[in-house]
Amino acid sequence: MIDFQRLADWMDELGLPGKGAPIEHGFLSGGTQNEIYEIRRGDERCVIRIPPPGAPADRDKGILREWRIVEALDGSAVPHAKAVAVCEEASVLGRPFYLMGFVEGWSPMGRRTWPAPFDTDxxxxxxxxxxxxxxxxxxxxxxxxxxxxxxxxxxxxxxxxxxxxxxxxxxxxxxxxxxxxxxxxxxxxxxxxxxxxxxxxxxxxxxxxxxxxxxxxxxxxxxxxxxxxxxxxxxxxxxxxxxxxxxxxxxxxxxxxxxxxxxxxxxxxxxxxxxxxxxxxxxxxxxxxxxxxxxxxxxxxxxxxxxxxxxxxxxxxxxxxxxxxxxxxxxxxxxxxxx
Missing domain, CATH: 3.90.1200.10 (Aminoglycoside phosphotransferase (APH), C-terminal lobe)
Structure with missing residues (x-):
């Protein structure tokens, strides 16, 4: 389980938006590769991606590779989540992780049918x-x-x-x-x-x-x-x-x-x-x-x-x-x- 107070302290040290506000969080998805949580601090929303504790050691390099791509997409025409911050050290939460902007919308993943208007039109x-x-x-x-x-x-x-x-x-x-x-x-x-x-x-x-x-x-x-x-x-x-x-x-x-x-x-x-x-x-x-x-x-x-x-x-x-x-x-x- 993520130490969200430690995460809040780290975010405050970086001066990220929402400084001082308590973290609200919700589990979005997870598996052997990554765990993904929504983070809310006041009006600010972002997402954390972090390897689970039992993930292989090479997943740490993988999460940092992901970050490089997410960061590289900023300023491009590719629809993407905003790059917020990365922690390359395991000393904060036990594994490297990064924060990206929360994406408003819907995913086709796990849906039996298309949402309106795509279900009938x-x-x-x-x-x-x-x-x-x-x-x-x-x-x-x-x-x-x-x-x-x-x-x-x-x-x-x-x-x-x-x-x-x-x-x-x-x-x-x-x-x-x-x-x-x-x-x-x-x-x-x-x-x-x-x-x-x-x-x-x-x-x-x-x-x-x-x-x-x-x-x-x-x-x-x-x-x-x-x-x-x-x-x-x-x-x-x-x-x-x-x-x-x-x-x-x-x-x-x-x-x-x-x-x-x-x-x-x-x-x-x-x-x-x-x-x-x-x-x-x-x-x-x-x-x-x-x-x-x-x-x-x-x-x-x-x-x-x-x-x-x-x-x-x-x-x-x-x-x-x-x-x-x-x-x-x-x-x-x-x-x-x-x-």
């Missing part, structure tokens, strides 16, 4: 998809070198590393055959993007990791959850976002696509066009990123499945992994893209 709902694509398009335009993020990732050789890295990862956890893995891996080794322009990327971009402003029309309030943020190829975020997007969002099956009802959403081609317009990047090589995203996500989820035990949620990853890997191999085989 399909024209308004389409705006959610366009805004989702626009978020990473704007992110790709951030001047990461000017923001001091030159050492955040390893952009050189980014694509050359992907297949070897995730193949080695799968071999460490492998307990069953994944049909299509070798075929998709071979295709990825033989292909490369038309062009590769390094940029800031989210790493796990989807509806679950954004917030929207209340009401309509659709407008992003913030991109959130930067645990996987790095400097690499921003178009992999696009592939990640679109890998499960239905070809026809007006078809009945779009209602059960992934974890959201995507009926009324823009088509994949419409989202690609919007991303290209906002980002200034070409998207003719999207098949490469879709194959890579499906193949990589299958490997990531396979780890969860292998650790499932009695966890029904993780057990459900089993058939999803097989579908993703088969889809990656089929797309690779049918793709007309040639690098």
């Amino acid at each position: 399909l024209d308004a709902r389409a705006g959610l998809g366009y805004q989702l694509a626009e978020g990473i398009a704007l992110l790709s335009r951030v001047d990461w070198r000017a923001k001091g993020l030159h050492d955040l990732g390893r952009p050189d050789g980014f694509h050359e590393r992907q297949v070897d890295r995730w193949t080695a990862f799968l071999h460490r956890i492998k307990a069953r055959e994944l049909p299509g893995f070798d075929e998709a891996a071979a295709w990825l080794r033989a292909h490369r993007p038309i062009d590769y322009v390094p940029g800031l990327m989210h790493g796990d971009y989807q509806f679950a990791n954004v917030m929207f402003k209340d009401g309509g029309p659709a407008e992003l309030a913030a991109l959130v959850d930067w645990e996987m943020g790095t400097v690499g190829d921003p178009k992999l975020d696009l592939g990640w976002m679109l890998q499960g997007w239905p070809e026809d969002t007006n078809a009945p099956e779009a209602a059960g696509a992934g974890y959201k009802d995507l009926r009324g959403m823009p088509s994949r081609d419409q989202l690609l066009a919007h991303y290209a317009e906002v980002s200034g990047r070409q998207v003719d090589d999207i098949d490469y990123y879709l194959v890579l995203a499906k193949w990589k996500l299958a490997v990531v989820l396979e780890q969860g499945f292998q650790r499932a035990g009695d966890d029904h949620k993780l057990q459900a990853f089993g058939p999803i992994v097989l579908d993703l890997m088969r889809s990656a191999a089929e797309l690779a085989e049918s793709s007309g893209y040639r690098s």
Whole structure:
């Protein structure tokens, strides 16, 4: 449990707004990576992100990586939470942590249905998809070198590393055959993007990791959850976002696509066009990123499945992994893209 009085003292030492006022707090979410609380001091509201006591030691470095990205977004066109303050030492609360501005709005995460007006107005709902694509398009335009993020990732050789890295990862956890893995891996080794322009990327971009402003029309309030943020190829975020997007969002099956009802959403081609317009990047090589995203996500989820035990949620990853890997191999085989 966080020592909120110690946190208040630390905030006062920094002269942050609300000095002297008692802290009110509310738990927002938490897991093995971070615990997140809303902090209220008078009229001031912010959010603390801190690794839980039992988190691995490398999570301390992870929280500081997150902070660097959040801080770098200040002044950019990317919808984001304001960077408030960071504590790099464990002496205050036992782990490094940072404070960011409280974001007004709603998250698609954990919702069974879209809130009004997006529940019934399909024209308004389409705006959610366009805004989702626009978020990473704007992110790709951030001047990461000017923001001091030159050492955040390893952009050189980014694509050359992907297949070897995730193949080695799968071999460490492998307990069953994944049909299509070798075929998709071979295709990825033989292909490369038309062009590769390094940029800031989210790493796990989807509806679950954004917030929207209340009401309509659709407008992003913030991109959130930067645990996987790095400097690499921003178009992999696009592939990640679109890998499960239905070809026809007006078809009945779009209602059960992934974890959201995507009926009324823009088509994949419409989202690609919007991303290209906002980002200034070409998207003719999207098949490469879709194959890579499906193949990589299958490997990531396979780890969860292998650790499932009695966890029904993780057990459900089993058939999803097989579908993703088969889809990656089929797309690779049918793709007309040639690098």
